[in-house]
Amino acid sequence: MIDEAAVADVVVRRVDAIDAATADAITWIADDRYARRLATSRAAAVIGRSSHLGSDPRGIVVDDPEAAICDVLERFRMPRYVPEPGVHPSAVVSEGVDLGVGVRIGACSVIKPGAEIGDNTIIHDGVSIGADACVGRDCELHPRCVVGDRCEIGDRVTLHAGAVIGTDGFGYIFREGRHRKIPQIGTVIIEDDVEIGANSCIDRAKFGATVVGRGSKIDNLVQVAHNVQIGPLCVIVAQAGLAGSSHLDAGVVMAGQTGVTQGVRIGKGVRMATSSIAWSDVPAGATVSGLPARDHRTELRERAQVRRLPKLMDRVAALAERVSRLEAAANHRGAD
Amino acid sequence: MIDEAAVADVVVRRVDAIDAATADAITWIADDRYARRLATSRAAAVIGRSSHLGSDPRGIVVDDPEAAICDVLERFRMPRYVPEPGVHPSAVVSEGVDLGVGVRIGACSVIKPGAEIGDNTIIHDGVSIGADACVGRDCELHPRCVVGDRCEIGDRVTLHAGAVIGTDGFGYIFREGRHRKIPQIGTVIIEDDVEIGANSCIDRAKFGATVVGRGSKIDNLVQVAHNVQIGPLCVIVAQAGLAGSSHLDAGVVMAGQTGVTQGVRIGKGVRMATSSIAWSDVPAGATVSGLPARDHRTELRERAQVRRLPKLMDRVAALAERVSRLEAAANHRGAD
Amino acid sequence: MIDEAAVADVVVRRVDAIDAATADAITWIADDRYARRLATSRAAAVIGRSSHLGSDPRGIVVDDPEAAICDVLERFRMPRYVPEPGVHPSAVVSEGVDLGVGVRIGACSVIKPGAEIGDNTIIHDGVSIGADACVGRDCELHPRCVVGDRCEIGDRVTLHAGAVIGTDGFGYIFREGRHRKIPQIGTVIIEDDVEIGANSCIDRAKFGATVVGRGSKIDNLVQVAHNVQIGPLCVIVAQAGLAGSSHLDAGVVMAGQTGVTQGVRIGKGVRMATSSIAWSDVPAGATVSGLPARDHRTELRERAQVRRLPKLMDRVAALAERVSRLEAAANHRGAD
Structure with missing residues (x-):
């Protein structure tokens, strides 16, 4: 996609934003707003559409500048550290655990009886995998994350550091002067291609399963309560919270610090603005804000x-x- | 309570909600809203009051359907994994630690000098117990939770994965162009029968103790600052926060993402709606919402x-x- | 500063607030509000300015009561537990790690290849330090915290339990029916004298570095997204969140549960009241509240x-x- 000849005599050492770019940096233009800053940018090379680049000699014309800059970022990525293949001597893997081909288990990680880990999955250091839990192939579980007993993680799932999957849901009945805990006997299902952020929590269902749908992406410090159903391809930004049995249809975007209250259903493709709280169902396609959330x-x-x-x-x-x-x-x- | 003869020829394999129940499921009716759905439910058996069940042949009449379904859920619960009795070889227990009868210490957990762990308490893997900390009997501390030095945990307390008890309170004075830390020399006292959610934080007091009262239940990602006093039997839902020296009387319910600001006192039995923030004292018995919180x-x-x-x-x-x-x-x- | 002779015949066993102080406690008066309670306090000794203490025989006159009480708290502080100097036998330190003089590495901590740890830094138990990460001197890293690959931590930095530094930033482009992850190839720089609270998260930059400036203090459960720039001497209270590429100038105070949205700049010395959300730039010196935040x-x-x-x-x-x-x-x- 990128015309390599055109940049052959330019040395690019870093990627940076158009305003901050130094003479050894490559940058990109994604929209008109950035195009206006092209003239004053010191960047050595600029990725963009021809309509934005004009005849600028630094221009590298592409159809999709955002995808192209992802390609460039991949090239500049430092090789990342992963544990050696196999099980680190300090890790504790119970008998009867089923490890796939090419699995890597880092230092001081603990894998409990009956767990299954799919091919090529990377378990970093200090991770805890519960009994009879199932982790798919090509996953990456970062340091100190926890997967509870019997939870099911699909393929190509990333759990970031400190994420906790499968804690008991929060349910009590008040009887005879005390809170009696409602048993939380269900599990969590994380479908394929999901990413879950640092220190986020996904609770185990009361019965059945809490579900995070295929390809959904969850940021840091997000709370997903018991029996929540998250559809495919949702995006949930940091510090958002979903109360018990709430439901997101496909492609919902929850901005930071948003909330959905108990049992509420958010329709397909809804966008919730920062800090908005849905107290009642939101129809598909809506953009909502406020407390309670309503049409923006x-x-x-x-x-x-x-x-x-x-x-x-x-x-x-x-x-x-x-x-x-x-x-x-x-x-x-x-x-x- | 449940009349077993009445269901003798029905095979029940799961518990489910009245609408979702399949022909091999047992369900329950807790109120009129659910009673209306009885006719269309495919459940094999339905727990409820006689007034709700009428003459439905699937009905199992009880006085307290919510308590009865808890009993049923207990029966369906899978046996959960606990570490073997004693200390896992990979755990690090300092000399002079006092372990009660029947204590289980999981892999890679660390118990520091002077700590005491009461009878039958379960410490899962990767837990950190501070020096001179005291954990009562029949507790369960889930993976990766942390109890700081000198903190006191009562009996039958549950700490979920990643919970942090006894970090320094957050206090500084600004002098000579920098923040000077106010020493946080107090502790945390968690009374009996408390449950604390995943990745929640309970800070150590500046002096004296931050207290979580008997039987109170705290959900995930909750912040309890230094010198907070939480009375007995409170319920604090996910992502709520209590600022320094705030005070909950008995039986307060804080919904998700609520907040109480510094030094504010919330009266007995107050209910705070989702996302409400108490900027000033709230009298006993009130139901409040909004920012600032006031009469709902x-x-x-x-x-x-x-x-x-x-x-x-x-x-x-x-x-x-x-x-x-x-x-x-x-x-x-x-x-x- | 404190006149020791004046208290020579009084035995003080604790520090407490003026109203709660018992006859064996020392307390302090910081402002007029507390001065009014002097007469009814049972404290054995009271630190304050002469204008507040009058001729009370218990008074200890100082110029700066808040600084003086910090000195007193230091004296009452129990010695805290730190790991033995050197590396605990259960810790896993990769070859080629550079450990300074007097470094202490606690049980079950993991230090990956290429990491550097400065002189006298204390790494408690269960900590994870990434490959090629750099931690300065005189730091304290509490149990279970995580520092990602290549992150840079200055001198005298404290990371509390469960804090996560250097997780991938949260960025995707939606192409061909799925979210493509934008590579997050940058790092995190934590400057000198910073303190970061329990279970808080500081994300790695997309490129360049997410920066927490010199002397800034961050409380528990705070989210700092990729490419955020936090200036020196800021104070960020629990559960606050900073979205991607937002910017705090020097000395900003964000109260609990506040938020700053993407790319927004908060001017020098701004104070944001509890739960306020900045949707657009805030000029230096302002005090703001509300959603969206504006002049208080x-x-x-x-x-x-x-x-x-x-x-x-x-x-x-x-x-x-x-x-x-x-x-x-x-x-x-x-x-x-």
């Missing part, structure tokens, strides 16, 4: 109206004055 | 009024028009 | 106006009534 434009309009309240109050006061004057005049006339 | 009905009424703002603005504009017409007429008359 | 006084005024909406509605209704009466009178007169 309605929310913005209402906020604008609230901001005009001082003027409205002044206007009502002025009107009252004018009415008083009219009344005084009418009384005066009446008294004539 | 007041909050709802106010939101309704804001939604009527566009109409109010139209109304004021129409009134202004009418006043102008009256003024014009009065001027005209005055000019006569 | 404007926000408070607007909230007060919303609370006066019911009265405004009544007022408009009364005005409409008066106008109707004027119209009726005018019509009547016109009909004359």
Whole structure:
């Protein structure tokens, strides 16, 4: 895709944003906003569409600049450290664990009885895999993450450091002056190609399974409660929370610090703005914001109206004055 | 409680919700809403009150359906994995640690000098117990949780994976161009029958102790700052936060993503709705919502009024028009 | 600073707040509010300014009571547990790791190839240090924290339990029906004298580095996304979140559960009130609150106006009534 000849006599040592790029950096233009900064950029090479690059001699014309810069970033990536193939001597792998071909188990990781690890999966150091848990192939489990008993992880799944899969759901009934715990006998199913961020928590179902659908991506410090159903291809940004038995259809985007309350269903392709909280179902395709979340434009309009309240109050006061004057005049006339 | 004879010729293989139940599932009816779905449910057996079950042949009459379904879930629970009794060879238990009868210490766990672990307590793998910390009997500490030095954990306490008890409180004074740390010399006291969720944090007190009261239940990713006092039987849902020296009286319920600011006191039995933030004390028994949190009905009424703002603005504009017409007429008359 | 002779015949066994102090406690007065409680306090000794202490015989006069109480707390601090100097036999330190003089590495910690640990740094148990990572001198890394490959940690840095430094940033492009991960090839730089709370997450940059500036203090469960730039001396309270490429200038204070959205810049010395979310740049020196965050006084005024909406509605209704009466009178007169 990239015309290598065109950059043959330029040495590029780093990737950087268009404004920050130094004379040894390659950068990219994704939209008009960045195109306006092309002239002042010191970058050695600039990836973009021909409409944005014009005749700039540094330009490398591509159809999809964002995909092209991903390719470039891959080339600049430092080789990452992975444990040696096999089981590190300090790891504790129970008897009867089923390890696939090419599996790597890092130092001080613990794999409990009955667990299965698929081919070529990388388990970094200090990871805990529960009894009878099943991890697919080509996964990467980063340091200190925890997979609970009987949880099922698909293929090509990434769990980042400290992520916890399969803790008990949070459910109690209050009887005889104390909280009785509702047994949480279900599991968690993480489908293929899911990524789960650092220190995020996915709770085990009360019964059945909490599900994170194929290709969904979850950021850090996200809470997914028991029996939540997350459809495929969702994106859930940091510190968002999904309460028990809530449901995301395919392709939902939850921005940072958003929430969905118990049992609520969010329709296909919904986009929730930062910090919005869905208290009731949201129809497919909607963009929502606010607390409670509702149509983003309605929310913005209402906020604008609230901001005009001082003027409205002044206007009502002025009107009252004018009415008083009219009344005084009418009384005066009446008294004539 | 359950009449076993009545279900003798029915094979039940799972528990499920009334709508999702298949012909081999048992379900339950807790209220009128679910009772309406009884006729269309395919469940093999249904637990409920006689008033809800009527003469349905699948009915199993009980006084307390929610407690009964807990009993049923217990029966369906898979045996869970616990470490072998004693200390796993890879665990590191310092000299002088006092281990009770029947204690189990999992792989790669670390117990520091002077710690005490009560009878029958289960320490899973990768747990860290601080010096001179004291953990009671019949506790369960899940993988990768951390208990700091000198913290005290009562009996029958559960700490879920990644929970951190006894980190320094967050306090500084700004002097001579830098933040000086206020020493956090206190501890944490977790009373009996408490449960603390995955990756939640309970900070050590500046002096004295941060306290989580008897029977309180804390969900995942909750922050409890230094010197917080949580009374007995509180319920704190995921991602809630309690700032320094705040105080919950008995039986407070904090929903998900709620907050209590510094030094604020929440009265007995208060219920805080999702995402509400208490900026000032809340009296016993109140139900609050909003930012800042206040009486839930007041909050709802106010939101309704804001939604009527566009109409109010139209109304004021129409009134202004009418006043102008009256003024014009009065001027005209005055000019006569 | 403290006049030791004056307290020579008083035995002080603890530090406590002025109201809670018992007859064997020392307390302090920081402002007028506490000074009013001096007479009723049972404390054995009270640190304060002369203006607050008057002639109270228990008074210990100092210029800076908050700094003095820090000194006192230091004296009451229990000696804390640190691992023995050197490497614990259960720790796994790769060949070629560079350990400074006096370094302590606790049980079950893992230090990967190429890492450097500066003089006198304390690595507690169960810590994971990535390949080619660099940790400065006089640092303390608490149990179970994780430092990713190639991350750079300055001198005198504290990472609390479960903190995760250097997870991949959260970035994808959606192509051909799936999310393609944008490679996150950058690192994290934590400058000198930074403290990072339990289970907080600092993501690796897409390229370049995510930076936490000199002397900044971060509480528990905070999210710092890729390419965030945090200036020196900032204070970020628990559960706050900074989205990708956001920027804090020096000395910003973010209260608990606040947020800054993508690419937003917060000016020098800004104070963000609890739960406020900055959707756009905030100028230096501002105090902001609300969602979206704006000038705190404007926000408070607007909230007060919303609370006066019911009265405004009544007022408009009364005005409409008066106008109707004027119209009726005018019509009547016109009909004359």
